[in-house]
Amino acid sequence: MPHIVVYSPRLTREKKVACVAALTEAFCASTGLEKENLVIHIEEHSYDNIAVGGKLLTDAFPEIAEREKAYQLASD
Structure with a gap:
C-alpha cells in the first residue's frame, strides 16, 4: 500500500x-x-519547529509569527 x-x-x-x-x-x-x-x-x-535558511520561520517572517501566536492562543 x-x-x-x-x-x-x-x-x-x-x-x-x-x-x-x-x-x-x-x-x-x-x-x-x-x-x-x-x-x-x-x-x-509548529512554525517554531520549522527553519529555512538557518532561521526559524517565526523569526524570518513576522506574519508567520503572528499565525503561530494565534494557534497557541487557540490551543490554550
Whole structure:
C-alpha cells in the first residue's frame, strides 16, 4: 500500500481536506493505482519547529509569527 507523508505547518481542516483530495487525484492519475490503496499521513508542526535558511520561520517572517501566536492562543 503506498503512503504519502505530508510535513507541514498547522492547517485548518478545510485545507487538509483540499490537500488530501489534490494529492490523491495527482497520485492516482500519475500511477494508475486506485485511491482505496493510498494512505496519506499529515504531520503538522509548529512554525517554531520549522527553519529555512538557518532561521526559524517565526523569526524570518513576522506574519508567520503572528499565525503561530494565534494557534497557541487557540490551543490554550
